[in-house]
Amino acid sequence: MLQPGTLARLAPMSSDSPPSVAEVLLPLALAGAYSYSVPQDMALREGSYVRVPLGPREATGVVWGFNGGGGVDDAKLRDVSEVFETPPMPELQRRFIDWVAHYTMSPPGSVLRMCVRVPEALGREKGRTGYRRSGPEPERMTPQRMRVLAEAHAEIARSTADLAEAAGVSGGVVKGLVEAGTLSAEPLPAFKPFRVPDPGAPSVRLSRSQERAAKALRGAVAARNFSVSLLDGVTGSGKTEVYLEAVAACVASGRQALVLLPEIALTVQFLRRFEARFGAPPAEWHSAVRPRERERVWRAVARGSALIVVGARSALFLPFADLGLIVVDEEHESAYKQEDGVAYHARDMAVVYGSLGDFPVMLASATPALETMNNVQAGRYAHVTLADRHGSAGLPEIRAVDMRKHPPASGTWLSEPLADAMTQTLGDGGQVLLYLNRRGYAPLTLCRACGHRFACPDCDAWLVEHRFRRQLTCHHCGYSLPVPKACPQCEAEDKLVACGPGVERLAAEVAERYPDARAVILSSDLTRGATLRDLLREIAEGEFDIIIGTQLVAKGHHFPDLTLVGVVDGDIGLGNGDLRAAERTYQVLCQVAGRAGRGEKAGLALIQTYQPEHALITALAAHDRDGFYAHEMAAREHAALPPFGRLAGLVLSGASQDGVEDAARRLARQAPRAETVRVLGPAPAPIAFVRGRYRMRFLLKATRSADLQAYLRTWLEPHKLPSSVRLQIDIDPYSFM
Ligand code: ADP
Ligand code: ZN
Numbered sequence: 001m002l003q004p005g006t007l008a009r010l011a012p013m014s015s016d017s018p019p020s021v022a023e024v025l026l027p028l029a030l031a032g033a034y035s036y037s038v039p040q041d042m043a044l045r046e047g048s049y050v051r052v053p054l055g056p057r058e059a060t061g062v063v064w065g066f067n068g069g070g071g072v073d074d075a076k077l078r079d080v081s082e083v084f085e086t087p088p089m090p091e092l093q094r095r096f097i098d099w100v101a102h103y104t105m106s107p108p109g110s111v112l113r114m115c116v117r118v119p120e121a122l123g124r125e126k127g128r129t130g131y132r133r134s135g136p137e138p139e140r141m142t143p144q145r146m147r148v149l150a151e152a153h154a155e156i157a158r159s160t161a162d163l164a165e166a167a168g169v170s171g172g173v174v175k176g177l178v179e180a181g182t183l184s185a186e187p188l189p190a191f192k193p194f195r196v197p198d199p200g201a202p203s204v205r206l207s208r209s210q211e212r213a214a215k216a217l218r219g220a221v222a223a224r225n226f227s228v229s230l231l232d233g234v235t236g237s238g239k240t241e242v243y244l245e246a247v248a249a250c251v252a253s254g255r256q257a258l259v260l261l262p263e264i265a266l267t268v269q270f271l272r273r274f275e276a277r278f279g280a281p282p283a284e285w286h287s288a289v290r291p292r293e294r295e296r297v298w299r300a301v302a303r304g305s306a307l308i309v310v311g312a313r314s315a316l317f318l319p320f321a322d323l324g325l326i327v328v329d330e331e332h333e334s335a336y337k338q339e340d341g342v343a344y345h346a347r348d349m350a351v352v353y354g355s356l357g358d359f360p361v362m363l364a365s366a367t368p369a370l371e372t373m374n375n376v377q378a379g380r381y382a383h384v385t386l387a388d389r390h391g392s393a394g395l396p397e398i399r400a401v402d403m404r405k406h407p408p409a410s411g412t413w414l415s416e417p418l419a420d421a422m423t424q425t426l427g428d429g430g431q432v433l434l435y436l437n438r439r440g441y442a443p444l445t446l447c448r449a450c451g452h453r454f455a456c457p458d459c460d461a462w463l464v465e466h467r468f469r470r471q472l473t474c475h476h477c478g479y480s481l482p483v484p485k486a487c488p489q490c491e492a493e494d495k496l497v498a499c500g501p502g503v504e505r506l507a508a509e510v511a512e513r514y515p516d517a518r519a520v521i522l523s524s525d526l527t528r529g530a531t532l533r534d535l536l537r538e539i540a541e542g543e544f545d546i547i548i549g550t551q552l553v554a555k556g557h558h559f560p561d562l563t564l565v566g567v568v569d570g571d572i573g574l575g576n577g578d579l580r581a582a583e584r585t586y587q588v589l590c591q592v593a594g595r596a597g598r599g600e601k602a603g604l605a606l607i608q609t610y611q612p613e614h615a616l617i618t619a620l621a622a623h624d625r626d627g628f629y630a631h632e633m634a635a636r637e638h639a640a641l642p643p644f645g646r647l648a649g650l651v652l653s654g655a656s657q658d659g660v661e662d663a664a665r666r667l668a669r670q671a672p673r674a675e676t677v678r679v680l681g682p683a684p685a686p687i688a689f690v691r692g693r694y695r696m697r698f699l700l701k702a703t704r705s706a707d708l709q710a711y712l713r714t715w716l717e718p719h720k721l722p723s724s725v726r727l728q729i730d731i732d733p734y735s736f737m
Contacts (some may be wrong), residue, residue: 002658019044019066022080024052025097026061027113029106033064037077045078049122051081060119062089062112084122087302089115089319092357099352099364103181105729106342114317120291121298125190130157131174131183138180144169148177155500157186172424173357194306194427197278199248204658206245209386210238216384217246221253221325222287228351230331230376233386234395234595236558239364240270242386243327244277246362251307255324255359260346260694263287263312268533269540274310285311288533313338313346316353324359326350331363331372332587334734343730347372366594367587370580370636373629374643381488389598396565396596396603398621400454400612412509413501418566418606419513425581426517426545430563430601433547434506435554435592439475439523441467442498445483449492458692466525467504477691506568507548514546522540522549554591560599565592570609570617573603578736579641583632586616593620640701642732648708649733651685657694663725664696670719676706687737693726699736 003449022044023033029466036052042711048063056080099113101108116122133152138145147167152158159165160174167173177183203677206214213231220227243259250257259282261270266286283297283306297318300306304321311318313336316326328336328347329428336346347363354361363372364383375381388501389395406415413436414422422432446453454463456474463472464484486493498505503523510519520535532552539547542561547553567589578584589607609617619628637644652667654660664682671679678701685695702708708731721727 002037021067022050022063023065023067024050024061024080025064025112026054026059026109026646027116028051028059028109030242031107032108033108034061035077036080036607038066039079042080042083044083045088047094049084049086049089049116051084053078053081059123060084060116062094062116064094064682064717065580077182084612086122087319087321090321092353093319093325095256095356096349096353099356100344100349101341103352103574103709104342104344104731106714109341111317113317115319117314117317118291118294118298121295121302125299126199127190128159128188129185130159130188131163131178131185132157133182134184135181138177138182139223140180142173144173145177148173149182149485152177152183152189161189164510168271187427190233191299193479194283194300195280197251197280197282197308198250199252199278201277202245202248203243203273203276204238206241207238207390209388210242210390213242213384213386214245216382217243217362218249220362220382221246221249224253224324224359225306227360227382228354228375228380229360229382229384229657230368230372231362231363231375231384231386232368233364233366234389235366236389236589236598237366237386238390239386240273240329241277241390242330243362244274246325246360247308247327248278250325253324255322256301256306256320257308257325257327258315258318258320258323259308259310259327259329260313260336260350261310261329262333264335264532264559265330266310266312267536267557269537269558271310274308278308282306282308282310285309286719287312316346316349323353323357325362326359327364329361329364331365332367332369332583337734339730339735343728343733345732345734348732367590367625369633370629371643374633394597394602395623396593396605398593398605398623400570400607400617400621401606402612402711403608413506413568414509414513414566415608418608421564421606422546422566423515425564425604426514428563431539431542431545431547431559431561431562432564432566433553433559433562433592433595434566434568435549436503436506436511437550437588438458438464438500438502439466439525439550440464440473440502441508442500442502444495445472446499447487447490447495448497449495450487450490452487452489458689460687460689462481464502465498467508468526476687478601489626501568503548503550509626510546510548517545519546519548520544522547522552524550524552551588554588557595558598559595562595562599563597563601563603565596565603565605567592567605567607570607571611579636579639580734582616586620586628586632589616589620590625621722640703643704645704646702646706646708647733648700648702649728649730649736650681650700650712651728651730652682652697652725653690653695653697653728654722655693657722659722659724660694660696663721667715667719667721668698670715672711672714674706674711677702677708677711685737 022036022038024036025033044063046063051058097111101111133154151163160171164171164176220229231239247257263286302319309315328350331347336343351361390653400417401417408415425432442465445465454472456479459474461474461476461478464475466473470483471480503521507521521663540559593605596605652660652664668682681698682696685697688695
């Protein structure tokens with residue numbers, strides 16, 4: 001049986017005796033680090049990556065500290081088997097891991113797991129072999145061999161794959177030439193080094209107000225200590241150009257900079273701007289990066305030779321050797337919140353990282369999170385503003401279309417005012433964006449004969465029709481079935497009707513109304529990764545006239561010809577029990593509307609709504625963000641909700657409904673009394689049945705100063721849940737389902 005060891009904060013060791021016991025943290029959901037003895041001849045440091053025996057197998061871990069002796073019976077410990085040559089994990093990253101684990105109430109090993117996602121990067125670099133021309137022509141010459149020889153240099157060696165691709169032949173042809181003695185082998189470095197970014201040459205001339213903002217951010221970098229700045233400017237005001245100046249200042253001082261973006265905003269277009277600014281591409285880190293490139297990035301970040309990393313939230317867990325700045329672009333995006341496993345918010349953890357490492361953090365947004373605005377108002381964050389759109393582009397005009405006055409015909413979704421505006425825009429050669437945040441064809445299918453509704457057998461959800469795939473699909477668990485011809489309940493044929501709109505159905509309406517327009521659907525189930533990147537580029541280049549999209553299109557893209565935005569349903573999301581529903585709707589509508597008129601021509605956004613008098617809609621139309629925020633802020637303060645109070649969500653789930661309900665009731669009875677924390681529930685979660693598991697939920701409401709984590713530890717640690725019931729803890733939850 002392995003002994004959980006103590007964490008690293010032990011007495012410093014005397015320098016004369018090498019440490020005999022290492023505390024090794026493993027990337028597993030275990031309580032803490034485990035103790036191992038250090039073989040005499042092995043040089044270990046805190047942070048060293050090591051292999052250790054774990055039961056019948058071996059595992060990779062990180063030395064979290066040393067135990068100078070005492071307490072542990074050395075004789076029973078097993079030896080560390082191997083230490084990797086990789087630079088040890090920096091002390092700052094180890095403190096960050098402990099902090100995140102403590103805050104999110106996750107085992108530190110689960111946080112460590114997010115940091116060692118590229119196991120290949122720990123071993124020795126596997127060098128490649130290159131080939132150069134060194135011998136006479138082969139006796140048997142073929143056109144393919146000729147093409148290879150035309151590509152092979154005498155001075156520079158190239159890899160088989162590289163040569164074969166350049167010559168358009170198979171690797172076998174290259175091998176043949178090696179055997180014939182025409183090419184000779186020599187070792188190549190394993191990975192191409194990252195080009196050093198040049199902070200010197202700005203690619204644009206900043207306007208006066210941009211220069212003022214850039215100066216403030218450069219100042220924060222030069223101070224070399226912890227600060228948080230909010231870069232607050234309308235869409236298109238040049239926030240990216242401005243924070244790139246802070247990145248430049250950081251790189252000029254020789255330190256690494258990390259720019260976080262929501263995954264979806266990491267487009268080729270965006271990355272090109274970095275390359276234009278710095279004369280070299282940044283290191284990229286997101287789900288579309290291939291394994292070999294991941295290894296290259298991980299190693300270069302650990303060595304400190306990749307100076308700029310642009311990535312999605314998981315880039316926060318790369319092994320930065322000397323991080324000097326984190327920028328969180330579109331900081332209000334809920335994509336920064338990870339829901340599964342370690343439930344963390346990358347923006348908040350970036351701020352923590354900055355405070356632990358004493359470096360500046362910059363948040364950029366046109367519609368900051370209320371939490372961030374509150375920190376600005378309290379003076380905790382600096383407020384750096386950009387008032388106008390860059391150049392001649394003004395903000396788009398935003399108008400509500402009252403759907404009570406302009407109801408579309410049954411089975412259609414575009415009102416006359418929106419359809420007329422589309423006709424006019426298309427006539428003028430402009431692009432139109434229609435926003436509808438619903439994937440598929442229709443959110444509900446029912447039988448007209450008997451009223452049967454198609455629901456998921458494993459979740460509390462209707463099945464969504466996806467007409468392209470001819471399937472009914474559950475958006476929670478992925479369950480799908482082919483669209484049947486007959487109703488499974490009453491067996492009536494051809495009586496199934498689609499209810500409500502999805503982007504596919506909207507596309508059908510568009511095709512009917514505008515048969516000559518080139519339309520495209522952007523939705524996560526239809527377009528992913530590379531295809532999506534290509535489509536976004538083609539849209540920016542004007543290859544499409546009408547873009548029909550879900551959330552995917554709302555974020556950060558710059559389409560110069562886009563002049564009209566139509567929000568098909570401006571009411572979705574107002575009041576679904578989520579405390580941030582209004583804030584999010586405002587943010588997303590503002591972002592979507594902000595796609596219009598970013599180029600030369602003025603933009604117009606039309607919002608179809610049944611509640612045109614709603615405070616949110618009137619504030620949008622008046623471009624009165626601060627007025628809307630003040631209204632929201634007052635409501636939150638009144639209800640003591642974040643940022644004026646703290647929340648935590650607890651979800652118990654299991655296959656047996658009785659089992660889960662019983663476990664939840666027992667747990668509820670153990671809840672300690674506290675002045676500052678209220679436990680609400682247990683109650684069935686709003687979606688009470690997902691993937692065949694029943695879910696009961698507690699919501700904890702606490703004052704701002706309450707130590708929620710300490711409360712939860714006191715409550716949960718002594719309590720033993722049945723093994724069939726799983727508990728998920730979410731500190732600062734963003735999802736209330
Ligand atoms: P934001 O991030 O605030 O939405 P961007 O930084 O993306 O704004 O800028 C919007 C557009 O304006 C981009 O195409 C950008 O290159 C351009 N732009 C911004 N500032 C300047 C400038 N000073 N000179 C030239 N182009 C600029
Ligand atoms: Zn389901």
